[in-house]
Structures are given as structure tokens and as C-alpha cells.
Amino acid sequence: MKIDLRKLAHSDTLPFSGTIDLSGEELYGAKPFQSPVVFSGEVTSHLDALRLTGEVKTTYHTCCARCLKPLEIPLSAEVDVVLSRNPSAEEEDDVFIVEGTEFEVEDVLVPALILQVDMIYLCREDCKGLCPSCGCDLNESVCSCGSKQVDPRMAVLAKLLEGNEGRQD
Ligand SMILES: [Zn+2]
Numbered sequence: 001m002k003i004d005l006r007k008l009a010h011s012d013t014l015p016f017s018g019t020i021d022l023s024g025e026e027l028y029g030a031k032p033f034q035s036p037v038v039f040s041g042e043v044t045s046h047l048d049a050l051r052l053t054g055e056v057k058t059t060y061h062t063c064c065a066r067c068l069k070p071l072e073i074p075l076s077a078e079v080d081v082v083l084s085r086n087p088s089a090e091e092e093d094d095v096f097i098v099e100g101t102e103f104e105v106e107d108v109l110v111p112a113l114i115l116q117v118d119m120i121y122l123c124r125e126d127c128k129g130l131c132p133s134c135g136c137d138l139n140e141s142v143c144s145c146g147s148k149q150v151d152p153r154m155a156v157l158a159k160l161l162e163g164n165e166g167r168q169d
């Protein structure tokens with residue numbers, strides 16, 4: 001959504017709102033933005049300074065990092081930046097450089113939203129995860145693999161050795 005700053009010639013406040021489709025965006029090997037991204041806010045002009053404030057939110061679709069259960073995480077970001085036409089201000093925090101008289105509001109909001117994403121999510125803090133041997137969900141069932149959790153490559157070796165023992169008998 002383009003914001004045309006020339007409109008601020010007629011009023012001190014320029015409200016905006018809309019949705020962003022990020023369903024094709026990849027993050028950490030998945031496409032987690034399957035829900036619409038909703039935003040609203042305003043650009044205000046005060047004593048020659050332009051300021052953008054607003055909120056952007058969505059539901060983030062991911063999986064528990066341990067048991068792979070699908071999760072829907074409410075995600076939101078508050079944005080409060082100064083809009084500057086001075087390119088050297090870019091190094092400063094909370095400054096967004098505007099070239100010309102208009103800019104895409106997505107360029108301000110989307111990075112702020114993505115900053116709120118954690119690398120991993122868990123369905124609960126003490127999620128027991130999946131059994132590395134049989135793959136069952138250890139939150140829901142107890143498998144016979146028990147504490148004897150073996151590396152899948154070692155499991156192949158163990159099977160071979162078992163076979164040999166069988167022959168010896
Ligand atoms: Zn889990």
C-alpha cells in the first residue's frame with residue numbers, strides 16, 4: 001500500500017489500514033504466513049517531523065520443534081518510526097528513509113513483524129517430543145523403546161548383531 005506524503009499538505013494526520021498477503025513468503029524453510037496480515041496506523045506531521053505509528057498482526061503457522069504438532073501463534077508488532085528524507089539518517093534506530101513523496105507501508109511493517117518471530121516454538125515448555133526410535137508422540141503415549149533410545153544408524157547395527165546371536169543359539 002502506497003502512502004502519499006503529499007496528502008499531509010491538507011491535514012496533520014494520514015490514517016492507513018489494510019492487509020498484506022505474505023502467504024508466498026518463506027521463513028525457516030516453511031511458508032508460515034498463511035493467515036492475512038492486518039495492519040493499521042497513521043502518519044502524523046508535527047513541526048516538520050513525520051512519524052509513523054501503527055500495529056501489524058497475524059497468526060503465525062508453525063510446528064512444535066519437538067513433537068511437530070501444528071501451532072498457531074498470535075504475532076503482532078507495534079511500529080513507531082520517524083520518516084526521514086535524509087539518507088544519512090539510515091544508521092539510526094527507528095528511522096525509515098523515504099525517497100521522494102511516497103513509500104510502501106509494507107516496507108516498514110513487514111520487517112517489524114518478522115522481528116517478532118522466534119526461531120523455534122514449542123507446544124508447551126515441557127513437551128517430551130517424539131521417540132527417536134519409533135516416532136511416537138511421547139506426550140500422548142509411552143512406547144516400548146523406553147529409555148533405550150538408540151541412534152537410528154545404531155539400530156540397524158543392533159538388528160544385525162541380534163541376528164548373529166540368533167544363529168549362535
Ligand atoms: Zn510439542
Ligand SMILES: [Zn+2]
Nearest residue numbers: 131134143145
Ligand atoms: Zn519408541
